Amino acid sequence: MISGATDFLQMENKWEHEIISYTNLYKNELLNNILPFWLKNSKDEKNGGYFTCLDRQGNVFDEDKFMWLQGRELWCFSYMYNSVEARDEWLNMALHGASFMEKYGRDEEGNWYFSVTKDGKPLVQPYNIFSDCFACMGFAALNKATGEEKYKKIALDTFHNILKRKDNWKGKYNKQIAETRPLKNFSLPMILCNLALELEHIIGKERVFEFIPLVVNEVMNNFYDEESGLILENVSPEGKFVDCFEGRLLNPGHAIEAMWFIMDLGVRMNDEQLIQKATDIMLHTLEYSWDNEFGGIFYFMDVKGNLPQQLEWDQKLWWVHVEALVALAKSYTLTKNKKCAKWFVKVHEYTWKHFKDNEYGEWFGYLNRRGEVLLSLKGGKWKGCFHIPRSLYQVWKILEKI
Amino acid sequence: MISGATDFLQMENKWEHEIISYTNLYKNELLNNILPFWLKNSKDEKNGGYFTCLDRQGNVFDEDKFMWLQGRELWCFSYMYNSVEARDEWLNMALHGASFMEKYGRDEEGNWYFSVTKDGKPLVQPYNIFSDCFACMGFAALNKATGEEKYKKIALDTFHNILKRKDNWKGKYNKQIAETRPLKNFSLPMILCNLALELEHIIGKERVFEFIPLVVNEVMNNFYDEESGLILENVSPEGKFVDCFEGRLLNPGHAIEAMWFIMDLGVRMNDEQLIQKATDIMLHTLEYSWDNEFGGIFYFMDVKGNLPQQLEWDQKLWWVHVEALVALAKSYTLTKNKKCAKWFVKVHEYTWKHFKDNEYGEWFGYLNRRGEVLLSLKGGKWKGCFHIPRSLYQVWKILEKI
Numbered sequence: 075m076i077s078g079a080t081d082f083l084q085m086e087n088k089w090e091h092e093i094i095s096y097t098n099l100y101k102n103e104l105l106n107n108i109l110p111f112w113l114k115n116s117k118d119e120k121n122g123g124y125f126t127c128l129d130r131q132g133n134v135f136d137e138d139k140f141m142w143l144q145g146r147e148l149w150c151f152s153y154m155y156n157s158v159e160a161r162d163e164w165l166n167m168a169l170h171g172a173s174f175m176e177k178y179g180r181d182e183e184g185n186w187y188f189s190v191t192k193d194g195k196p197l198v199q200p201y202n203i204f205s206d207c208f209a210c211m212g213f214a215a216l217n218k219a220t221g222e223e224k225y226k227k228i229a230l231d232t233f234h235n236i237l238k239r240k241d242n243w244k245g246k247y248n249k250q251i252a253e254t255r256p257l258k259n260f261s262l263p264m265i266l267c268n269l270a271l272e273l274e275h276i277i278g279k280e281r282v283f284e285f286i287p288l289v290v291n292e293v294m295n296n297f298y299d300e301e302s303g304l305i306l307e308n309v310s311p312e313g314k315f316v317d318c319f320e321g322r323l324l325n326p327g328h329a330i331e332a333m334w335f336i337m338d339l340g341v342r343m344n345d346e347q348l349i350q351k352a353t354d355i356m357l358h359t360l361e362y363s364w365d366n367e368f369g370g371i372f373y374f375m376d377v378k379g380n381l382p383q384q385l386e387w388d389q390k391l392w393w394v395h396v397e398a399l400v401a402l403a404k405s406y407t408l409t410k411n412k413k414c415a416k417w418f419v420k421v422h423e424y425t426w427k428h429f430k431d432n433e434y435g436e437w438f439g440y441l442n443r444r445g446e447v448l449l450s451l452k453g454g455k456w457k458g459c460f461h462i463p464r465s466l467y468q469v470w471k472i473l474e475k476i
Numbered sequence: 477m478i479s480g481a482t483d484f485l486q487m488e489n490k491w492e493h494e495i496i497s498y499t500n501l502y503k504n505e506l507l508n509n510i511l512p513f514w515l516k517n518s519k520d521e522k523n524g525g526y527f528t529c530l531d532r533q534g535n536v537f538d539e540d541k542f543m544w545l546q547g548r549e550l551w552c553f554s555y556m557y558n559s560v561e562a563r564d565e566w567l568n569m570a571l572h573g574a575s576f577m578e579k580y581g582r583d584e585e586g587n588w589y590f591s592v593t594k595d596g597k598p599l600v601q602p603y604n605i606f607s608d609c610f611a612c613m614g615f616a617a618l619n620k621a622t623g624e625e626k627y628k629k630i631a632l633d634t635f636h637n638i639l640k641r642k643d644n645w646k647g648k649y650n651k652q653i654a655e656t657r658p659l660k661n662f663s664l665p666m667i668l669c670n671l672a673l674e675l676e677h678i679i680g681k682e683r684v685f686e687f688i689p690l691v692v693n694e695v696m697n698n699f700y701d702e703e704s705g706l707i708l709e710n711v712s713p714e715g716k717f718v719d720c721f722e723g724r725l726l727n728p729g730h731a732i733e734a735m736w737f738i739m740d741l742g743v744r745m746n747d748e749q750l751i752q753k754a755t756d757i758m759l760h761t762l763e764y765s766w767d768n769e770f771g772g773i774f775y776f777m778d779v780k781g782n783l784p785q786q787l788e789w790d791q792k793l794w795w796v797h798v799e800a801l802v803a804l805a806k807s808y809t810l811t812k813n814k815k816c817a818k819w820f821v822k823v824h825e826y827t828w829k830h831f832k833d834n835e836y837g838e839w840f841g842y843l844n845r846r847g848e849v850l851l852s853l854k855g856g857k858w859k860g861c862f863h864i865p866r867s868l869y870q871v872w873k874i875l876e877k878i
Contacts, residue, residue, distance in 0.1 A: 254598055
């Protein structure tokens with residue numbers, strides 16, 4: 075029995091030891107692979123803004139500019155400038171994107187377009203409020219980097235606009251007939267959890283502390299499904315399960331990412347119970363969505379075990395895996411739950427083996443179920459300079475503190 | 477040399493012989509597997525209409541009703557009644573769907589909803605004109621079966637509504653800013669090629685003969701891209717290539733299916749040149765989109781060889797393959813081009829091996845690149861009682877006449 079206990083302790087130390095040994099891996103990958111790749115390949119010197127459709131080698135294969143990804147890259151370089159080191163090349167890259175966004179990004183009412191041409195002509199209407207969320211995050215971070223009032227104003231105006239639109243953000247583009255089957259979607263409350271803290275230097279601690287309980291309640295009570303122990307993507311306005319395609323949908327990556335946002339809010343509010351609950355939900359989601367045959371986390375599932383309608387359901391996506399690494403590293407340091415450490419090692423091994431491109435730099439985004447590359451692009455309409463650098467930074471800093 | 481020529485002739489006869497031997501296979505599959513499966517499993521006895529979300533065994537896993545698929549199943553049973561044999565069970569099945577559609581299918585302006593609940597409450601707005609196209613086809617076929625004026629009126633009203641909406645059918649749901657980059661999409665002209673002949677008994681020969689040259693010109697001149705020899709999914713209003721994600725998109729299944737619609741129009745108008753051109757485009761599309769590694773036809777491609785944005789691009793879908801069989805059988809009998817016969821055998825072997833479910837009846841719809849079942853459903857939000865029975869019927873009748 076004593077020997078068993080010693081083994082157990084040694085085992086635990088082994089996991090912790092292994093994890094700490096990764097610190098420099100994450101740091102180097104961020105500073106010497108990912109950020110240089112985007113600095114080198116994504117800047118549109120002629121028209122301003124960022125190219126994000128980059129092939130395996132980093133060549134631009136499409137020149138349209140997606141506001142969602144412009145805002146994310148602006149955020150990324152501002153954030154690295156604020157958090158890692160005040161490097162001029164990072165600030166200049168941020169300013170380069172901000173200037174394009176400021177000029178061409180919004181319609182007359184201040185809504186952010188979904189996409190524009192390389193020279194800024196609007197292509198797709200602001201039907202999608204996430205463009206606004208990432209513009210808001212980006213300009214808030216740039217305001218922190220520069221102290222410039224005009225960036226603060228853009229962030230704040232956009233934030234107010236998001237709050238104004240939040241209950242009916244699809245507006246006239248909404249095709250659902252809400253009278254028959256009202257549903258609300260998880261994405262916005264999830265992002266607001268993160269946005270609240272990103273805006274603290276602008277909206278102030280008091281406002282953030284008013285805001286946090288509202289979004290936490292929405293995520294942890296309304297979208298959390300007691301019966302399955304999982305987070306649903308769509309629920310009724312009262313937070314109940316609705317038995318239809320949308321109501322049964324699970325997006326495990328979303329849920330896992332949201333749980334580390336919640337852990338951050340738990341830390342900010344000193345709420346250990348909240349951190350514990352977020353850890354439990356995250357671990358349960360990971361166990362539920364791990365592909366025991368080929369490894370990796372499924373993209374979409376159905377909470378009743380039915381067939382999901384998404385044809386890409388079994389694919390392995392970069393953001394799902396790197397966000398899981400953040401959630402696991404964070405929950406491990408906060409709870410010392412050894413399950414988190416074990417899972418971290420498992421997800422780490424899968425992720426670095428399958429996503430990292432050892433030949434041309436940066437990481438692949440889309441793998442098939444077997445973990446083979448499905449699309450070799452480094453950036454596109456949905457993959458940009460965001461999840462990978464943010465996660466590498468987060469994990470690096472968490473491991474450094476263990 | 478003489479011996480070579482004999483071999484060649486024997487070879488050709490071998491292909492033809494092999495193809496003819498399939499006749500009963502197609503007939504039996506239609507009459508003893510596919511139609512009985514839908515008769516048994518898709519009828520909603522309580523509320524009327526058809527369930528289309530059927531799992532591998534035929535159990536209903538979702539009860540929403542998608543107008544697109546209601547219209548297609550109505551068409552299918554009416555068509556079989558008109559074309560194969562006047563069986564009461566087929567007519568009753570058609571009437572069962574028609575009555576539900578008539579009661580609950582349309583909004584106040586006569587547009588067909590995208591979906592309704594099992595008991596007919598509207599769920600998703602008529603943002604999609606293809607619901608209207610298939611309702612029109614369905615009621616036209618039911619009018620032919622019954623002679624009932626009221627079905628003719630529904631078909632005709634819907635047809636006029638489609639023509640009225642055709643240049644801006646997305647209406648307020650359109651998110652594209654056309655001033656910046658106007659594009660038109662291939663789907664509607666493609667379906668109109670087929671719809672024209674389906675409505676001949678209602679709108680008359682003269683109207684059909686006015687209509688045909690317009691849709692043929694649209695498909696064979698505007699959407700056909702001279703440079704690649706392929707059909708594009710989206711072009712400029714003048715029919716030119718536009719270098720963006722939508723403009724570069726190829727949907728080989730769409731192009732191949734459209735080519736047999738064009739062959740039908742060629743037959744109707746006695747235009748051998750048109751049949752020849754459609755055959756050439758179809759064969760070229762097939763050669764371009766065949767997966768030489770794992771077999772089967774890719775779902776989406778990019779005309780410039782870039783990475784498509786569709787994550788499901790490499791999947792093998794039922795409708796693509798069965799429509800290719802129709803196009804190949806048809807073009808072979810019309811042109812006697814031996815390439816069509818060879819390709820027919822190749823696609824036939826792939827299709828029957830991978831899609832047919834020998835255990836629970838009907839066919840799978842969604843395979844991954846390797847031809848393994850990705851989703852085991854027999855029907856869903858997009859797969860219903862349409863492509864497989866229509867194709868089996870078409871191939872059966874074509875082979876019977878060789």
